Amino acid sequence: MPHDITRLHHVGHVVGDMAQAMALYQRLGFHVPPPSVPALAHREGAAPEPFGAANTHADLSRSFVELVTPVRPGNTAGLPSDARIVPLQAPPEKLPMLLSRIEATSAQLGGWRDRFEGLHILMFSSPDVEGAADRLAAAGVGHGGVNTVGRPVETPDGVRTEPVRYLEIDGAPEGRIGVVADLDPDFQPTRHLDHPNGAQDLVEAVLCVPDGQLPLVRERYERYLGRPISAEGPVTLVTKADLADLLPGEDPPALPALVACTVAVPDIARVRALLAENGLPVRETGRGEPFVPAEAALGAALIFRET
Incomplete structure (x- = not known):
């Protein structure tokens, strides 16, 4: 019988200074693109201000290593000058829930960073994330159900949204543990795999x-x-x-x-x-x-x- 969890999807390295972390990973031999950070205009006509969390990936063939750091509202300290600011776009009725989720994630990242800088995220890859959710529930493993979020991806035809389906397991003391649907092959040509260290x-x-x-x-x-x-x-x-x-x-x-x-x-x-x-x-x-x-x-x- 095939397993519904096959390998690692990604690990998340929580850092205090994104520019420093990117410089480290480049010395380690990884190609690391500029990070993305969400932004929101807090009043009409104002410029969007970064907040929540900034992240970037060292992409590998079927997985990646994520660099992520919490960002205080309007504070770009520790972000590289080429960080990509992504204004939030959501219907007005959904914006409060979206903001709440981003703020909760940022607070969680800040807590992990204060515990220690290092790996606090471990996500497994699954060809059947709904099946994995059912199996985990039957085994007594609590989780928040399968969620879907969109990740903006630069492509030769412009920015497209990659759907990411995942679940988070409840109560793991070592950090954020979960299961993510296998990477979408339609988006893989956009990934940077030419690492100087040859990482695969x-x-x-x-x-x-x-x-x-x-x-x-x-x-x-x-x-x-x-x-x-x-x-x-x-x-x-x-x-x-x-x-x-x-x-x-x-x-x-x-x-x-x-x-x-x-x-x-x-x-x-x-x-x-x-x-x-x-x-x-x-x-x-x-x-x-x-x-x-x-x-x-x-x-x-x-x-x-x-x-």
Whole structure:
């Protein structure tokens, strides 16, 4: 029977300064386009002011790494000068609900950022998000139901709206966990996949849990995935006591925490050379894979795996 969750859709790296984060990811060898930030005119005739959250993606073949930061109303500090301001467009009767959702998301991001800069979002990819919603509910996993939002996408024919269908799982202490419908193939030609580090896909998220809680967290994630956790991913669970065996030198500031993610690349030697040229420190995982430690990568270790 096919699984309704097949792989990772994206992880979200919550940062305090978007310009700094983009510069870091460019040094890591990713192509990162200018971020988008919603804006709203608070009175008739006034210029739209940024608010809510700014985000951008390092796009991969079937997934992406998101950079996201909360934005205070009218405050562009920490945003690059080429940030794309997106005025909100909604019928008047729907605007209050839209504003409420954006403000709630911004507050949530601010709370995560204050907890620590790093990975706070983990979304799985599904070819059948409605089926996943039904299975999760039957397994006793609470969620908010399947929602649809539109994401503006630049195409050769102008800006188009990509529908994104997703659900969020209730009560995960490590952050925002959910399921998203597989990326729409009609929009994939617009994605930037020509990364200097050769990154091809997001293949693993590493979740560190307090000692003694591994069985409970494993059972929770097996209910999320609908199958046993395996060495093939997409999630690796590790206790604080065993973290040093996998990621030497890592010491998360809070638990549970998404401490690292892994991207697949075709040429590790190319990655090592690029990281060295850009002055980034590199350690070896317990599996012999190079990684940039969290202390040098805004709170989220980045592992490279040759495939």
